[in-house]
Amino acid sequence: MTIDKSLLAGSTALLVLKLLESGDKYGYQMVEELRRRSDQTFELKSGTLYPLLHSLEQKGYIEAWEEDVGTARPRRYYHLTDSGRRQLAEKEDEWRTYAGAMLRVLEGGA
Amino acid sequence: MTIDKSLLAGSTALLVLKLLESGDKYGYQMVEELRRRSDQTFELKSGTLYPLLHSLEQKGYIEAWEEDVGTARPRRYYHLTDSGRRQLAEKEDEWRTYAGAMLRVLEGGA
């Protein structure tokens, strides 16, 4: 593949960054919003999301801050950094390239 | 994910089945045609393709026959079975569902 090899399996990273574009969110909230915005198509598992959030934080794309709601566990909100915003734009481009190529093949392109 | 978990990493299977829809082809030929039809976006590696072809054959989606060209290695042509044709239709549906959901999220859908 010319495009980044983790593009296919890695579209979850794009989705998470995209969710944070419209405001800080915590993990559990992202799972719900993603399910809603995708009409139940994407059911992100916690075992997938939390390790992903940690790796995105390590790369400097997102930053965490905690809110102690008093109940249960404190919420860990994530904020999209400038670097994360650039990464988001890049990944979005990449995905559109991928989807475009898929469509050309599926439409029986030349 | 509600959709098959191997959908993302597994869109190569869909691509290969799609290529065989328009006629029997051999591995090396698929790599070339895929590159051409996707405008160089998809560069399928032989280490990915051949094991994939074998697994598709085991599942009964494709059947192989050899053509001894006399030169070098004989070509192993693959033929799409009826079962493979059904699988192709299913995978194509699945992909469009996935792509549609991605677009809804990327367009900032409700």
Add this chain to the structure above:
DNA sequence: TATGATATATCGACCATCTACTTATGTCAA
């Protein structure tokens, strides 16, 4: 003569996801 194209194939490494499990609290119904 050696490089690159043609052609198929395997192996080990890597990486992302999934399932299952853990911890902890609040709420609602039987």
Add this chain to the structure above:
DNA sequence: TTGACATAAGTAGATGGTCGATATATCATA
């Protein structure tokens, strides 16, 4: 009040797909 479910974050191990490297073999071209 017991059990189930929602909220909330997290880890560990298994699985599965892709890639790079390597192997083999022939032919054409520089």
